Amino acid sequence: MKILEERIIKDGIVKEGNVLKVDSFLNHQMDVELFHEMGMEWKRLFADKPINKILTIEASGIGIACVAAECFHVPVVFAKKAQSINLDGEMYTSKVESFTKKKVYDIIVSKKFLGPDDHILIIDDFLANGCAVMGLIDLINASGATLEGVGIAIEKGFQKGGAEIRAKGIPLASLAIVDSMDAATGKITFGTR
Amino acid sequence: MKILEERIIKDGIVKEGNVLKVDSFLNHQMDVELFHEMGMEWKRLFADKPINKILTIEASGIGIACVAAECFHVPVVFAKKAQSINLDGEMYTSKVESFTKKKVYDIIVSKKFLGPDDHILIIDDFLANGCAVMGLIDLINASGATLEGVGIAIEKGFQKGGAEIRAKGIPLASLAIVDSMDAATGKITFGTR
Numbered sequence: 001m002k003i004l005e006e007r008i009i010k011d012g013i014v015k016e017g018n019v020l021k022v023d024s025f026l027n028h029q030m031d032v033e034l035f036h037e038m039g040m041e042w043k044r045l046f047a048d049k050p051i052n053k054i055l056t057i058e059a060s061g062i063g064i065a066c067v068a069a070e071c072f073h074v075p076v077v078f079a080k081k082a083q084s085i086n087l088d089g090e091m092y093t094s095k096v097e098s099f100t101k102k103k104v105y106d107i108i109v110s111k112k113f114l115g116p117d118d119h120i121l122i123i124d125d126f127l128a129n130g131c132a133v134m135g136l137i138d139l140i141n142a143s144g145a146t147l148e149g150v151g152i153a154i155e156k157g158f159q160k161g162g163a164e165i166r167a168k169g170i171p172l173a174s175l176a177i178v179d180s181m182d183a184a185t186g187k188i189t190f191g192t193r
Numbered sequence: 194m195k196i197l198e199e200r201i202i203k204d205g206i207v208k209e210g211n212v213l214k215v216d217s218f219l220n221h222q223m224d225v226e227l228f229h230e231m232g233m234e235w236k237r238l239f240a241d242k243p244i245n246k247i248l249t250i251e252a253s254g255i256g257i258a259c260v261a262a263e264c265f266h267v268p269v270v271f272a273k274k275a276q277s278i279n280l281d282g283e284m285y286t287s288k289v290e291s292f293t294k295k296k297v298y299d300i301i302v303s304k305k306f307l308g309p310d311d312h313i314l315i316i317d318d319f320l321a322n323g324c325a326v327m328g329l330i331d332l333i334n335a336s337g338a339t340l341e342g343v344g345i346a347i348e349k350g351f352q353k354g355g356a357e358i359r360a361k362g363i364p365l366a367s368l369a370i371v372d373s374m375d376a377a378t379g380k381i382t383f384g385t386r
Contacts, residue, residue, distance in 0.1 A: 028273070028303055059274075075218075078221065110221055112222075
């Protein structure tokens with residue numbers, strides 16, 4: 001998606017350790033008008049799918065998912081990363097290892113909000129090793145819902161997540177795929193799949 | 194706001210300990226079309242304010258804030274609850290005590306995204322003791338930004354947060370104010386301020 005790639009080149013910052021900072025528009029400060037354009041693009045790419053719910057994971061996926069959900073006219077469910085007393089006992093759980101935070105955590109979704117009648121689009125801001133998406137797929141599989149596809153803002157094409165999801169035959173729409181980045185020069189190259 | 198009060202009566206569940214579960218439409222599963230109506234109401238209520246940014250706190254405020262931000266045509270910044278290696282060293286910090294999670298945590302916003310030129314609307318899903326909003330106000334004050342108002346989906350009118358914010362002269366728009374709720378009967382009464 002050209003406007004997202006252009007925005008990454010303009011405002012993204014490459015840091016050592018394969019970190020791409022896009023916190024000025026994607027995951028700390030959030031450009032909701034860009035999110036709307038991204039939502040319309042996913043709506044176009046998944047137009048033939050009977051999506052009735054979007055699933056994401058807290059925290060930085062929530063904003064993108066909610067704005068995209070307005071394009072689909074469906075509700076969002078977000079997986080929580082820790083148990084709260086406001087959650088009922090009945091929930092689906094999985095485990096996720098965070099690339100940026102270097103730890104393993106539980107993710108949970110109430111059984112009330114995922115079930116066999118649901119046709120799910122997963123939305124998230126980043127895809128790297130794919131751990132968050134795999135955790136969300138676990139929850140969907142446990143619930144009997146149908147996974148219709150995965151929409152990602154930025155895929156790190158040099159990490160394994162995208163290839164693993166495509167190998168499962170799951171439709172994956174990454175709006176920008178970063179094939180390489182160089183912290184010394186700041187250069188970012190994009191690819192397609 | 195009548196449609197929000199009606200939705201709370203229809204789908205909200207009162208639990209012991211003054212807990213109001215609205216996880217089917219507000220803070221776990223999220224009805225983004227309701228969020229749009231809420232955003233339009235805040236836009237109407239704060240029409241005379243030169244708001245250029247919305248500030249919220251992860252996780253459940255983010256979805257409401259992003260959909261509302263589309264109505265205001267401004268970006269969102271969300272305060273994070275824990276330090277990530279993706280955040281630069283330069284940040285504003287405060288402390289918040291969570292009513293639902295019974296713990297104290299740090300909140301942080303990058304100094305890049307709050308400054309003296311900003312006119313901020315705080316948005317959050319719940320207002321009870323007001324700790325989260327007070328923490329966000331600390332960050333705004335530290336940055337030199339101007340706080341234009343606070344928009345809350347559901348205020349627990351029997352807890353102290355709303356009164357404390359109004360006592361400071363800060364414009365507060367709570368779209369539903371719960372004055373009492375009874376876990377035995379499920380009855381919820383609303384008020385105005």
